[in-house]
Amino acid sequence: MTGSGRVSCAASLAVFGLLLAAAAPQAGAAVLRPGADRAGAASEAEVPRTGPAAEACRNSSRGHRGILRAAAPSPQESSPMQYNDLTPEEEWVILRKGTERPFSGRFWKHSAEGTYVCRRCNAPLFRSTAKFDSECGWPSFDDAIPDAVKRQPDADGKRTEIVCARCGAHLGHVFLGEGYTDRNTRHCVNSLSLDFLPVAGKELHRAIFASGCFWGTEYVFQRAPGVVSTTVGYTGGTTPSPSYRDVCGGKTGHAEAVEVVYDPGKTTYEALCRLFFETHDPTQLNRQGPDVGTQYRSAVFTLDETQRQTAARLIAQLRERGTKVVTEVVPATTFWKAEDYHQDYYNRTGRKPYCHGYRQRF
Numbered sequence: 001m002t003g004s005g006r007v008s009c010a011a012s013l014a015v016f017g018l019l020l021a022a023a024a025p026q027a028g029a030a031v032l033r034p035g036a037d038r039a040g041a042a043s044e045a046e047v048p049r050t051g052p053a054a055e056a057c058r059n060s061s062r063g064h065r066g067i068l069r070a071a072a073p074s075p076q077e078s079s080p081m082q083y084n085d086l087t088p089e090e091e092w093v094i095l096r097k098g099t100e101r102p103f104s105g106r107f108w109k110h111s112a113e114g115t116y117v118c119r120r121c122n123a124p125l126f127r128s129t130a131k132f133d134s135e136c137g138w139p140s141f142d143d144a145i146p147d148a149v150k151r152q153p154d155a156d157g158k159r160t161e162i163v164c165a166r167c168g169a170h171l172g173h174v175f176l177g178e179g180y181t182d183r184n185t186r187h188c189v190n191s192l193s194l195d196f197l198p199v200a201g202k203e204l205h206r207a208i209f210a211s212g213c214f215w216g217t218e219y220v221f222q223r224a225p226g227v228v229s230t231t232v233g234y235t236g237g238t239t240p241s242p243s244y245r246d247v248c249g250g251k252t253g254h255a256e257a258v259e260v261v262y263d264p265g266k267t268t269y270e271a272l273c274r275l276f277f278e279t280h281d282p283t284q285l286n287r288q289g290p291d292v293g294t295q296y297r298s299a300v301f302t303l304d305e306t307q308r309q310t311a312a313r314l315i316a317q318l319r320e321r322g323t324k325v326v327t328e329v330v331p332a333t334t335f336w337k338a339e340d341y342h343q344d345y346y347n348r349t350g351r352k353p354y355c356h357g358y359r360q361r362f
Helices: 009-014 051-057 088-094 214-224 244-248 270-280 304-321 345-349
Strands: 114-118 122-125 150-153 160-164 170-176 185-187 194-198 206-210 227-235 253-261 298-302 328-331
Touching: 009 150, 051 214, 088 114, 206 214, 206 227, 206 270, 214 270, 214 345, 244 253, 270 304, 298 304, 304 328
Parallel strands: 298 328
Antiparallel strands: 114 122, 114 194, 150 160, 160 170, 170 185, 206 253, 206 298, 227 253
């Protein structure tokens, strides 16, 4: 991603019917990261288990390969329904009734205000006010928009499948009587089956930070008030679409970084920037703890002049206090999302960061 630090509702509405493809999962086992606490890196095949909710939701693909055709229009429609293009992974879930890995979807920890819509046909399905955290690894909603979601018996003969009432896209399953909320209902939905539209007039802002291993950087910002979502990736270099192996080779120029999407009504860029400086060692050059290399450098990738001035001012304050800051402050370039097994790593594995800890500096 490049450009402005604002993610405006107007822009979201302008692309309402266009493709917002979810990142494709990477095949094969995880590459083990160098460092003291990385021997247990999760692979794409890993499926964490977190209680009865996760067990109830877990399901493997049971669809059939073949030619995929659009559903026939209903008698009330004057023309065939228009569908969005889907990635192979989205087709597997939406058309073949597969299930994405738990704790991997982009909307699992999503908390912005707005409406979740069908990825295939853009029909509104769930409001953000119905979303809650069931700790099952998939987005959970205790209510659907009236007449938007259809329930039908699942092929396994036990569960109840939910599909988009407009186009029939597979969404997931619904469970009753679990006691999570007063409505006593949990719509367990694949992120790949959804898109999201923010509340009209509601702006979300972006920030990009690099402070060593991006697992730890993400862990820190996920717990900050006002943060809506985080994504780990690579930026600051010259190699397009780099892999983790490429970046570890040290020739791409990229740093491990985290893109933070936040609500400016609940936090500020300065607050996030202060947290950045207080949760890693900004005096270490091209390393952070046991992780050594330019990809582990301390850097703030700014999206506008205000962000640049804020970061520069905080660095000046730290240097006045005797902290020999080596953090780079540079304009942001393309942010390349990292492989799926790197996303939300510490939440998925239950581990804790080994080189990120809080230290008051201001």
